[in-house]
Amino acid sequence: MEDVVFTLVVAGRFLLPLLIPRFPLPAIIACLVLDAADQTIFQAFGFDPPGYQNYDKAMDIFYLAIAYLAAMRNWDNLHAFAVARFLFYYRLAGAFLFEVTHERWLLLVFPNTFEYFFIAYELWRTRWRTRPVSQRAWILTAAFIWIFIKLPQEYWLHIAELDVTDTLHDYWWAWPLLIFLLLLLAAILWFGVRPRLPEPDHALRVVSDPVPDAVDTSAKLAAIHVAGGWVVSWMTLEKIVLVGVVSAIYGLFLPTVSLSTQDLFIAIGTLVALNAVITLLFSRRRWSIESAAIAVLVRLGVNVGMVWLIDFTLGRSGHGWTTFFFLCLISLMTTLHDRYQPVYAWRRAQEMDLREA
Numbered sequence: 001m002e003d004v005v006f007t008l009v010v011a012g013r014f015l016l017p018l019l020i021p022r023f024p025l026p027a028i029i030a031c032l033v034l035d036a037a038d039q040t041i042f043q044a045f046g047f048d049p050p051g052y053q054n055y056d057k058a059m060d061i062f063y064l065a066i067a068y069l070a071a072m073r074n075w076d077n078l079h080a081f082a083v084a085r086f087l088f089y090y091r092l093a094g095a096f097l098f099e100v101t102h103e104r105w106l107l108l109v110f111p112n113t114f115e116y117f118f119i120a121y122e123l124w125r126t127r128w129r130t131r132p133v134s135q136r137a138w139i140l141t142a143a144f145i146w147i148f149i150k151l152p153q154e155y156w157l158h159i160a161e162l163d164v165t166d167t168l169h170d171y172w173w174a175w176p177l178l179i180f181l182l183l184l185l186a187a188i189l190w191f192g193v194r195p196r197l198p199e200p201d202h203a204l205r206v207v208s209d210p211v212p213d214a215v216d217t218s219a220k221l222a223a224i225h226v227a228g229g230w231v232v233s234w235m236t237l238e239k240i241v242l243v244g245v246v247s248a249i250y251g252l253f254l255p256t257v258s259l260s261t262q263d264l265f266i267a268i269g270t271l272v273a274l275n276a277v278i279t280l281l282f283s284r285r286r287w288s289i290e291s292a293a294i295a296v297l298v299r300l301g302v303n304v305g306m307v308w309l310i311d312f313t314l315g316r317s318g319h320g321w322t323t324f325f326f327l328c329l330i331s332l333m334t335t336l337h338d339r340y341q342p343v344y345a346w347r348r349a350q351e352m353d354l355r356e357a
Helices: 002-019 024-044 052-074 078-101 105-109 113-125 135-159 164-170 174-196 218-228 234-251 261-284 292-314 321-356
Strands: none
Touching: 002 024, 002 052, 024 052, 024 113, 052 078, 052 113, 052 234, 052 321, 078 105, 078 113, 078 135, 078 234, 078 321, 105 135, 113 135, 164 174, 234 261, 234 321, 261 292, 261 321, 292 321
């Protein structure tokens, strides 16, 4: 039974993030809730998976990476995306350093502000247009979340090492205090924030907005790839850093990984670069797949074939499930990046044209 519960929780933490590009707000909240409840679920069944803290942080980074890629596709306010990009990579660096050193104070220095900033943006988008919001407003929003929400939370979890479930169980005053704080927050939102909000621009919207017509098909995205010639480029460099660091974090705690962190990063980076070459070749021949799911599976097949060919050429033995996991990770993230980054690039080009006009 314990294995079944563990498998279901871990599967949920890998599958729920795949809904973020389409349903940004409900999906990331579901990821956040499962992240907060996983230990409680395990305790309810009377077991504590060994080393789960490391798994937990790595799975956090996975769904944050999917959220970052979703923001690249969905967000039409480029100032907000610039703030989100900094917050994401800042946290990614902190998570990597934590996995290397296991120093918990690093999680306080590198707080996960990106997650709540993403939620704040998507909350606003449910009723209001995001594009008119100023850069200053987004920076102030990030600063407020960083200072008044994430720093206390990170201190509570990683420095004081306190658990909400245990605190509520051990102290009689914890429940009344929690209820009071929730009521106080509700009162502030209802009486302080709600009256100051502008009139909604549209009906409640939780599904992601459609991308602009200029980039709404894989064929149009392929044309942008060809126009950019994006193999040796910032696009490829970002993919290498993103996929390489996320993979390195998993490589630091997976017991079946025999490569050093540096060698794993180089191997992953090389494969990502090869994927960029293949993407450009396919784009030049106008070979495109509309379905993202099918595109991921096709890329996974190509990556498995490349690894098999390399092993056959070098006379090495076959790889196991760990290699297949990394190939799934590479295939998913590079496919999403290849599809979403041109949308961001198109929006950026449009904004530059407006500034020059």
